[in-house]
Amino acid sequence: MSLGGLSIGMAVAILIGLWVWDEISFDNYFTDHKRLTSILSTTTFYGVTGSASNTAVPVAAELRTKYPNDLRSVAICSEPNDHKISIKDKAVLASGNWVQEEFPEMFTLKMVQGDRHALNDPSAILITQSLARSLFGDSDPIEKIVTVDDDIQLKVKGVFEDLPANTTLSDIKLLLPWNNESNANKQNDNWNNHHFQVYVQVRDPADIENINKKIKNLTQPHLERKEEIALYPMDKWHLYNEFSNGKISGAGYRSFGYSAL
Structure with a gap:
């Protein structure tokens, strides 16, 4: 083999190795990724079964109340939207x-400025470093007021990587406080509205x-259709996220929102 062919082969091998590493290390940025899970709902409609990474708002409170010895933390997250x-x-x-105040700590967001626990204040907002730069340039963004969607006044309490x-x-790029009065989602007690993610941090990943x-049957008393829920580990979100008839069928990329249903 010529030196040129050898160099190309080595380059291809390196690129493949980098790609494999990127795939298997997906989400390892989060310090507690082995303990982090999302609620996976498996629902049967008219004999057809599907699974999705979405569930209803009341699921979070039910989990906190009934399983405090198993679960370290629970947080609701709305679907992503442009603001x-x-x-x-x-x-x-x-x-x-819109996220509950536990979310930044669960995902161990790396703070550049401010407090990771700031969303316990319903008038706070957390923003990324790039968004802070776009809005404020080189000025200090902490304690500055921003207007969200031409309506909601929030104070920047933290900047994260x-x-x-x-x-x-x-x-x-930004996290909004779940308990803000402008968050229409926070009063949602509809068990049929599966437009939310519930993230769960377990105390021991071996117990999942x-x-x-x-x-498994936590939501069933509140629904007319058949449904089971499960904790789905973060380490499987990227590589094992396609489902057929309620079972894992393959791998593919899922942006967090709807999965296969």
């Missing part, structure tokens, strides 16, 4: 979610299978 963020005469569109591309949540046996 208009403005200060004075400057405005940008940025993707973000932009999430890497090889994380499921990489599109997030046993916990799933306990919680």
Whole structure:
């Protein structure tokens, strides 16, 4: 083999190795990724069974109440949406979610400034480093007021590192406080509305299978259709996220929102 052919072969091998590493290390940015899970709902309609990474708001409170010895933390997250963020005469569109205050700690967001626990204040907002730069340039953004969607006044209480591309949540640029009065989702007690994610941090990842046996029928008393729920580990989100008839059928990329249903 010529030196040129050898060099090309080595380059291809390196690229393949980098790709494999990127795939198997997906979401490892989050310090507690082995303990992090999402609720996976498996539902049967008219004899057809499907699974999705979405569930209803009341599921979170039910889990907290019934399984405190198994679960370290639970947080609801709305579906991602683009929000208009403005200060004075400057405005940008940025993707973000309404989240409960436990979310930033669960995902061990790396704070550049401010407090990771700031969303216990319903008037706070957390933003990424890139969004802070777009809005404020080199000025300190902490304690500055921003207007969200031309209506909601929030104070910047923290700036966190932009999430890497090889994380499921990489599109997030801002986090809005779940308990803000402008969050229409927080009063949602509809067990049929599966437009939310519920993230669960377990105390011991070795217990996930046993916990799933306990919680399997948690939603069933509130629904007319057949449904089971389970904790789905973060380490499987990227490579094992396609489902057929309620079972894993293959791998593919899932942006966090709808899965196969």
